[in-house]
Amino acid sequence: MEPSALRTRLAASPVVLVLIAIVTVQLGSSFAKDLYTETTPLTVTWLRLLAGAVILAVVARPRLTGRAASDWGWVLGYGLAMAAMNLSFYLAIARIPIGMAVTLEFLGPLGVSVAGSRRARDFVWVGLAALGVALLGVTPGDLDAVGVGLALLAGALWGAYILLARPVGKRFDGVTGVTIALWAGLAAVTVPVVVLGAWPPAAPMPWLQGLFVGLLSSVIPYGLEMVALRRIEPRVFSILMSLEPAMAALAALVLLGEGLRAVEIVAMACVVVASIGVVVSSRR
Numbered sequence: 001m002e003p004s005a006l007r008t009r010l011a012a013s014p015v016v017l018v019l020i021a022i023v024t025v026q027l028g029s030s031f032a033k034d035l036y037t038e039t040t041p042l043t044v045t046w047l048r049l050l051a052g053a054v055i056l057a058v059v060a061r062p063r064l065t066g067r068a069a070s071d072w073g074w075v076l077g078y079g080l081a082m083a084a085m086n087l088s089f090y091l092a093i094a095r096i097p098i099g100m101a102v103t104l105e106f107l108g109p110l111g112v113s114v115a116g117s118r119r120a121r122d123f124v125w126v127g128l129a130a131l132g133v134a135l136l137g138v139t140p141g142d143l144d145a146v147g148v149g150l151a152l153l154a155g156a157l158w159g160a161y162i163l164l165a166r167p168v169g170k171r172f173d174g175v176t177g178v179t180i181a182l183w184a185g186l187a188a189v190t191v192p193v194v195v196l197g198a199w200p201p202a203a204p205m206p207w208l209q210g211l212f213v214g215l216l217s218s219v220i221p222y223g224l225e226m227v228a229l230r231r232i233e234p235r236v237f238s239i240l241m242s243l244e245p246a247m248a249a250l251a252a253l254v255l256l257g258e259g260l261r262a263v264e265i266v267a268m269a270c271v272v273v274a275s276i277g278v279v280v281s282s283r284r
Helices: 003-012 014-037 041-059 069-093 098-105 107-116 120-136 145-171 176-196 204-229 234-240 243-256 262-283
Strands: none
Touching: 014 041, 014 069, 014 098, 014 204, 014 234, 014 243, 041 069, 041 176, 041 204, 069 098, 069 145, 069 176, 098 107, 098 145, 098 243, 107 120, 107 145, 107 234, 120 234, 120 243, 120 262, 145 176, 145 204, 145 234, 176 204, 204 234, 234 262, 243 262
């Protein structure tokens, strides 16, 4: 195959788009947690949504006129789920390790996978991914109960995000639906920011870091996922997301020094094999 043809094929593959989104969003999570030394998780969430909303408003301006009421209902629900998912996850990683938070959060997409399955062999891959999640959950000491609860809430909202993304993608061209959703989520998060006075510090560095987090965690992954979800079943997308705990743990190790243990490496192998399995199964 010619290199140009290979690049075209990879660019068109929804699986490749999802994998790129996984890498960028988990790098963004580690950079976001590093910001907690200067500001709060609520403020970081606001900065992330602000950066994403502004950037996409420039590069993917949506058509606002001539929309049906149902279009607005879907995209606003999508935006609120997105914002609440981000906020609950950022609050969670302030209390528990990122790898653990993503592991618990993944129960949401895994639930979507189980609910949508129609073939017996799919449950093998779901079961293997679940085993990986369970192994990642084996950790010494007691977990912070509030952090665990927030991560589980983020997982439920992640499941809602998956289910809402596809109808939004069908109603809005390109990634313009993500643009509207980010502005809706930003408006919702601005309310507690104003009430609590949780504005970012005046120093330029937190603003620049927040912009970078927004680019990695919102603009790139949400745009790629929106495109991918037009051509991939939510069930398949959900099991591909089983790579998230492994990528989260790896990014946290490299960027934050959150170490890995042997059981976590085994868990990563489980979720990687499950992801490969579901891709092969869906192609067949």
